[in-house]
Amino acid sequence: MLSQEKLQPVLVELSKKTLIGTVGYHVLGNHSMPPMLFPELQKMTLPDFVSVDELNWGPVAVIQMLEAEKPPFDRVIILCAIERPERQIGDLTVYKWEGGLPDEEQIQACVGDAATGVISVENLLVIGEYFKVWRDDVYLVDVEPGPEIAGEQLTPDMEDKIPEIISVIRSLAVGNLANLASITPLHSDHLFQENKIA
Amino acid sequence: MCFKNLPIAFDEQGNAYLKEDIANPYEYKVVDLGVEQDKLKSLMEKNGFIRSVDYDPVTRVAGALAFHSVVDLKEKKVLSTNSMATLFRGYEIILKGRDPRDAAYISSRACGVCGGVHATTSALAIEMALGIKPPPLGIVMRNILLAIEYLYDHPLHLFLLSGPDYSEELVAATNPELISKAGSKKAKNKAVHGYDTILDIMKDLNPLKGKLYLEALSMTRVAREAYVQIGGKYPHPQSVIPGGISVTVTPSTLNEVYTRLVKFFDYGQKTTGIWDDIFDFFLEEDPKYAQCGVRPATMADTGVWDRPDSYDGTFENCDKWGNDRWSTPGILVDGEVVTTNLTELNAGLEEFVEHSYYEKWDGQKYKTDANGMPLSPNHPWNKETIPKPGKQSWRDRYSWDTCPTWDRMPMEAGAYSRMYITAKAQRAPASQFLENTGHSMLINVPKYNLPEAQLEWKIPEHWNAFERNRARAYCIPYSAMVAMENWQLAMQLLRNGETAVSTPYEIPKTGTQIGFGAWGAGRGFLTHHLIVENGLIKNYQIITPSTLNAAPRAPWGAPGPYEEAVLNTPILEKYDNPEDYKGIDILRAIRSFDPCMPCTTHIMAKDTDHVVTREVTTCACGIE
Numbered sequence: 001m002l003s004q005e006k007l008q009p010v011l012v013e014l015s016k017k018t019l020i021g022t023v024g025y026h027v028l029g030n031h032s033m034p035p036m037l038f039p040e041l042q043k044m045t046l047p048d049f050v051s052v053d054e055l056n057w058g059p060v061a062v063i064q065m066l067e068a069e070k071p072p073f074d075r076v077i078i079l080c081a082i083e084r085p086e087r088q089i090g091d092l093t094v095y096k097w098e099g100g101l102p103d104e105e106q107i108q109a110c111v112g113d114a115a116t117g118v119i120s121v122e123n124l125l126v127i128g129e130y131f132k133v134w135r136d137d138v139y140l141v142d143v144e145p146g147p148e149i150a151g152e153q154l155t156p157d158m159e160d161k162i163p164e165i166i167s168v169i170r171s172l173a174v175g176n177l178a179n180l181a182s183i184t185p186l187h188s189d190h191l192f193q194e195n196k197i198a
Numbered sequence: 199m200c201f202k203n204l205p206i207a208f209d210e211q212g213n214a215y216l217k218e219d220i221a222n223p224y225e226y227k228v229v230d231l232g233v234e235q236d237k238l239k240s241l242m243e244k245n246g247f248i249r250s251v252d253y254d255p256v257t258r259v260a261g262a263l264a265f266h267s268v269v270d271l272k273e274k275k276v277l278s279t280n281s282m283a284t285l286f287r288g289y290e291i292i293l294k295g296r297d298p299r300d301a302a303y304i305s306s307r308a309c310g311v312c313g314g315v316h317a318t319t320s321a322l323a324i325e326m327a328l329g330i331k332p333p334p335l336g337i338v339m340r341n342i343l344l345a346i347e348y349l350y351d352h353p354l355h356l357f358l359l360s361g362p363d364y365s366e367e368l369v370a371a372t373n374p375e376l377i378s379k380a381g382s383k384k385a386k387n388k389a390v391h392g393y394d395t396i397l398d399i400m401k402d403l404n405p406l407k408g409k410l411y412l413e414a415l416s417m418t419r420v421a422r423e424a425y426v427q428i429g430g431k432y433p434h435p436q437s438v439i440p441g442g443i444s445v446t447v448t449p450s451t452l453n454e455v456y457t458r459l460v461k462f463f464d465y466g467q468k469t470t471g472i473w474d475d476i477f478d479f480f481l482e483e484d485p486k487y488a489q490c491g492v493r494p495a496t497m498a499d500t501g502v503w504d505r506p507d508s509y510d511g512t513f514e515n516c517d518k519w520g521n522d523r524w525s526t527p528g529i530l531v532d533g534e535v536v537t538t539n540l541t542e543l544n545a546g547l548e549e550f551v552e553h554s555y556y557e558k559w560d561g562q563k564y565k566t567d568a569n570g571m572p573l574s575p576n577h578p579w580n581k582e583t584i585p586k587p588g589k590q591s592w593r594d595r596y597s598w599d600t601c602p603t604w605d606r607m608p609m610e611a612g613a614y615s616r617m618y619i620t621a622k623a624q625r626a627p628a629s630q631f632l633e634n635t636g637h638s639m640l641i642n643v644p645k646y647n648l649p650e651a652q653l654e655w656k657i658p659e660h661w662n663a664f665e666r667n668r669a670r671a672y673c674i675p676y677s678a679m680v681a682m683e684n685w686q687l688a689m690q691l692l693r694n695g696e697t698a699v700s701t702p703y704e705i706p707k708t709g710t711q712i713g714f715g716a717w718g719a720g721r722g723f724l725t726h727h728l729i730v731e732n733g734l735i736k737n738y739q740i741i742t743p744s745t746l747n748a749a750p751r752a753p754w755g756a757p758g759p760y761e762e763a764v765l766n767t768p769i770l771e772k773y774d775n776p777e778d779y780k781g782i783d784i785l786r787a788i789r790s791f792d793p794c795m796p797c798t799t800h801i802m803a804k805d806t807d808h809v810v811t812r813e814v815t816t817c818a819c820g821i822e
Contacts, residue, residue, distance in 0.1 A: 057432070058310070064419045108362065108405045115354050115418065117310015117433055130406065 015047070016074035016136065018173050021055035021062075023080045023121050030089060030145030030158045033165075034079040040166065041079070050173045059114035059124040066133040075137040077172045079165070080121045087144035090161035094168060094180055097138035100188035101129055122191045129188065139172050140186065141165065200529065200537040203606035204546060206572050214545070214571040224574045226606070228552055229755040232593035238268060238278050266592075267764055267784060271776050274769035276784065279761040280592055281748045283599035286555070290583040293738040298324050298705055298730050299440065305726060305740065306434045311354070312719040313434035314347045314425070316726075316740075319715035323728040324440035325511035326713030328705070333698040334506035335691045336442020338684045341503045341524070342455060343428040343435065343443070344717070345681035348613065349462050350421035350432075351720030352674045356469065357403070357414030360667055360789045363782065364476050365403035372771045372782040376483060383479055387471030390648065396479045399472055410472065417465055424458035427451050442700030452688055459681055463646040466675030470653055473671040477664040486770055491663030491763040491787030494532045498543065498609035498723050498746065499616050500716035501527030503680050505627065506687065513568050513713065516540040520716070521625045524632070524680045527716060528619040529604055533657075535623045536605075540716055541571055546604040547725070547741070548576035553750040554600050557584040564712070578727035578739035579712060597750040601758065602741050608752060610759040611722035611743035612791060614669030617676060621657060630686075631679035641675045644682070663763070663790035670792070707733045719743055721792040747791045763787045 020041055022034035041052045055062045055078065066073065087093075101107060107130050110123040121140065128134050143165060145158070154162075171179045199208060205223035208214050216223055268278040289308050293301055302320040306313035318340060324330065332340075362368055370377050380397040393399045402408040422432045428445060429435030437445040445451075480487045503524035510519060520527045520540035528538040529546065537543060545567060551558055559582035562575035573579060590596050603609065620626055621639040633640040638656040655672035658665040691697075715726040722743040729737040749758030757765060767787045773779045 060415060060418070061422060061432075064416075104406055111406070111415075112359055115311075115358050115415075 015049050016175060017071060018050040018075040018077065019066075019073040020046075020050065020052045020077045020079070020169055020173055022053075023055050023078055023119060023124060025056075025119055027150060027152055029149040029151050030154055031081050031083070031148050032152070033081045033143060033145060033154055033158055036152070036154065037079065037162065037165065040162070041169065044166065044170065046170070046173060055124065056119050058117055059120065059127045060111065062124060063127050063131050063133050066128065067131065072133070072135055074135045075139075075173075075175075076134065077139045077141060077169055078121060078124070079141045079143075079169060081143045081145040082121065083145055083147065084142075089144055089146040089155060089157045091144040092161065092164060092168060093140075093142045093144075094172070094183045095140040095142060095186035096183045097125055097129075097134065097140065098185045098187045099129055099134070102126060102188050102191065125186075125191065126188060139183070141168055141172070200539075200542050201546060201605050204572075204574065206545065214569070216572040223572075224576065226550075226753055228753040230593070231553070231751060231755070234278070234755075235592050265760065265764070265784075265788060267781075269769065269779075269781075269784075271769065271773075271779060276765050276767055276769070279757065279764045280596055281599070281750060281758050281760040282590070282597045283748055284597075286585055286587070286598045288583070288585065289740055290738050291585075293735050296735050297733070298327070298728065298735055301726070301728070301735065301738065302438055302440065303434070305738075306438075308740065308742070309433070309719070311351055311433055312347060312721075312724075313432075314344055314429055314438060315717055315719045315724055317435055317438035318344055319717040319724050319726045320728075321438055321440045322511070322715030322717060323713045323726045324715075324730075326513050326516070326715070327711040327728055327730055328440070328703055328713070329512060330441045330701055330703045331510045331512075332442035332701050333696065335447060335688060335696055336699040336701070337504050337506040337509055338688045338691065339428055339443050339445075339447055339699060340438065341684040342681050342688065343425065343438070344502060345677045345684065346421055346425045346428075346455070346459070348673065348677040348720050349459075349681070350418050350425065352613065352670055352677065353414040353417045353421075353465070353469070355720070355792045356473065356667065356671055356674075357411050358405075360786075360792070361403045361411065361414070362405040363786050363789060364400065364480075365405065365408065366397060366400035367404045368782065369400060372773075372780055375772065376480075379483055380479060385475045386478070387475050390471035390651075391468045391475075393472075393475075396475060399476060403476075417461070420458045420461050424455045427454045439700060441703050442698075444700060447688065447692070447697065447699055449689070449692060452685060452692070455681075456685060459678060459685065460646050462674060462678040462681075463643050464648045466641075466678050467643055467648050467651055467653065469671045469674050470655075473668050477668050481664060484770060486768050487664060488660045488662055489766060489768050490770070490783055491666065491790050492660055492766045493610065493759060493762045495530055495618065495661040496532055496607060496610060497530045497615040497618065498604050498611055499525070499527060499530075499619050500540075500543070500718050500723050500725060501525045501538075501619075502616065502718045503684070506691075513541075516716075522627055524620075524626060524629065524683070525616045525718070526620045526623045526625045528623055529609070530615065530619055530622065531605075531607065533622075533661075535619060538619070538623050538625050541567065541569060543604070543716070544714055544725075545571040545573060545577070547578055548574045548603050548606070549578060549581050549739075549741070550576060550601040550603065550753050552601070552753040553595050554597050555586050555588055555595055556600065557586045559584060578714070578725070578741065579729065579737070581739055582737065583739070597748075599745055599748050599750060599758075601749040601752050602746050603752060606752075606754075608749055608756055608758050608762070609723070609746050610791070611746045612666060612670070613673040613718070613720060613722055614666050615722050616718055617655060617669050617673055618657060621655065629679075630683055632676070639672070639676065641672065641679055643675050643679065663767075663786045666790035705730070705733050710736070722746075744791075744793055748793060760788055760791060760793070763791070 024034040205217040264282045266280045302317040306317040383396040402410040501523040505522040508519045508522035517539040564579045641653040711730045727739040
């Protein structure tokens with residue numbers, strides 16, 4: 001039996017106000033897995049402190065929504081599908097955002113893209129960091145989509161991964177990190193390199 | 199007689215006809231661009247060397263436009279320009295064969311900012327094709343929605359995208375001599391915006407940190423909050439449909455809009471004061487800035503904001519309802535209005551693909567419009583989109599943009615064209631808040647926190663980068679006042695019990711129906727030309743403002759608006775070495791058009807291998 005002193009931080013960790021968000025363009029095959037999975041995520045049985053939302057409506061608008069959220073989200077989990085080298089379709093990587101900012105010219109480029117409708121996880125992270133909306137934990141659940149193709153279907157290997165994706169998101173949402181194989185730290189320095197965060 | 203170059207004349211009754219005794223009335227000369235390139239090459243060889251330059255866009259996410267210039271840094275002038283759209287979008291092809299009702303939703307995706315205007319233009323095209331007249335409240339609510347969309351777009355352009363070009367950080371790096379002058383120059387409009395000197399304003403224009411930059415970001419949210427009351431969501435509204443809108447409007451809806459809209463009364467006053475001060479300062483300190491981005495005031499605009507007692511959606515009456523709009527459609531040639539009739543605006547349109555990655559199409563299905571007005575084989579109703587990817591060559595094809603012209607002239611488009619034509623033409627019906635004098639537009643802004651004021655946008659002597667942006671600033675109170683006037687109409691309609699917002703309609707399963715939608719985007723002119731055959735879209739053609747502005751050379755060699763504006767731009771930037779050259783004057787020239795895509799400029803300095811690469815990102819709306 002844990003003492004009250006030891007139990008308190010665990011309870012806090014387990015009940016952090018959490019947002020699960022999906023980011024990605026529609027109609028691009030596996031690259032559209034996050035918005036396609038959004039209805040499934042909404043159906044998940046989750047504690048009251050966890051919300052699910054589509055975050056495809058532009059990073060500036062998303063950041064403004066997060067700024068207005070009272071109390072703010074302590075934990076944000078972003079589902080994305082970014083093509084990276086040396087991964088197979090469906091390979092899942094969990095990143096934990098460690099913060100940091102690129103130079104101001106790059107930040108301004110991110111804001112320019114964002115304000116004009118470009119959907120981008122990198123922009124969302126950078127703009128959120130710049131405007132200080134990220135609190136304790138920001139996780140990226142990033143699933144390898146493979147080459148971009150047009151269409152509204154997922155490939156079978158991506159379909160097969162959906163239970164695992166949902167399971168990982170659930171674990172992150174309730175603070176149960178013990179189930180996760182590994183979490184890779186992610187810093188802004190890695191966002192805008194040639195191969196991004198491979 | 200509005201046409202000077204097309205073979206269209208008018209009889210005594212005003213009926214248009216094709217001039218007789220012309221063997222090939224729509225023939226045009228195709229010049230060899232290689233001659234210009236050879237001259238340029240020769241000139242550069244005499245003075246030094248030519249370096250190969252990678253012109254691929256470098257925008258990280260969605261680069262769609264590149265701009266190439268050759269600059270003589272000794273003579274401080276631009277020698278050559280090419281505007282290149284580097285991305286094929288193909289909405290015309292996506293829409294082919296679909297149910298026309300899909301068009302509003304799909305075409306809306308052409309842009310990440312101005313989805314509502316694409317949806318609306320599409321709805322108008324269907325309304326014309328099928329003869330659908332929306333109810334008054336549907337028309338009025340659409341007007342409010344789209345005025346609000348502009349209230350998102352204008353601050354975004356002025357402060358987030360174009361504004362940094364005039365910020366303390368940028369000016370200190372490119373023209374440091376102006377900084378000390380700005381520090382001692384008193385701002386004329388301090389009573390409105392609160393800044394004592396021009397340098398104080400410039401500091402708050404600094405990207406990311408400046409108060410004006412951050413305030414504009416927050417104002418985009420205010421506009422979006424108002425927008426979604428009607429559109430359901432932003433930027434791609436769910437409620438814009440042929441026949442009106444699909445959202446229930448109540449006094450509560452209008453009150454939610456009103457509480458946001460009134461914030462733009464003060465913001466409009468402040469913004470015009472800010473930009474008047476900044477631009478007057480530049481032009482007074484160095485009159486050569488008047489040549490930055492200068493070109494003749496030759497522009498096209500579709501007009502926007504329909505009168506509920508006039509708009510019936512028909513082609514037959516489109517000259518009447520077009521002229522009744524709050525902003526007047528029309529064509530301006532070198533500062534003079536040559537027509538305000540939508541039928542003439544439509545008939546004068548052509549698209550050319552000689553320097554674009556498309557195949558020329560055959561045939562001329564529509565030789566005239568429904569009134570008998572002659573139409574060119576290059577008219578959008580006759581055009582087909584046939585992509586033909588190929589090697590980029592300044593001598594031949596170098597862009598995915600087409601070259602649209604009106605009466606064989608490249609046309610500029612912008613929110614400012616809307617204001618310019620309306621002010622000049624004096625055709626718009628009387629308004630509680632707006633008065634067009636022929637040389638200016640008077641905007642009566644009611645009291646909010648600031649006292650009421652009458653703002654006056656004056657038609658400028660020179661049409662340049664600074665005046666484009668200045669006019670864009672005045673488009674904030676202009677749009678806000680149109681929204682307010684329509685808000686009052688909406689309230690009156692609700693009081694009268696006129697709550698219908700849409701008209702039911704059916705898509706005919708047989709026959710052919712044609713129409714065009716004409717409505718302005720945040721950055722101006724937008725048309726959708728539609729042909730429905732047996733219930734499905736047979737042909738769909740979109741001309742966006744950036745299709746006009748970013749056009750490559752016309753077949754006969756005339757440069758597109760970006761190309762011409764940059765070609766006329768003097769290099770006023772101060773630099774010790776070519777490597778330090780940043781290209782700010784060219785960037786200001788291009789950005790003043792609010793290029794409708796993530797755009798990258800590449801400037802090659804003559805006699806050096808120095809390539810300046812800068813992003814000119816604005817909205818993600820593309821060229822076909």
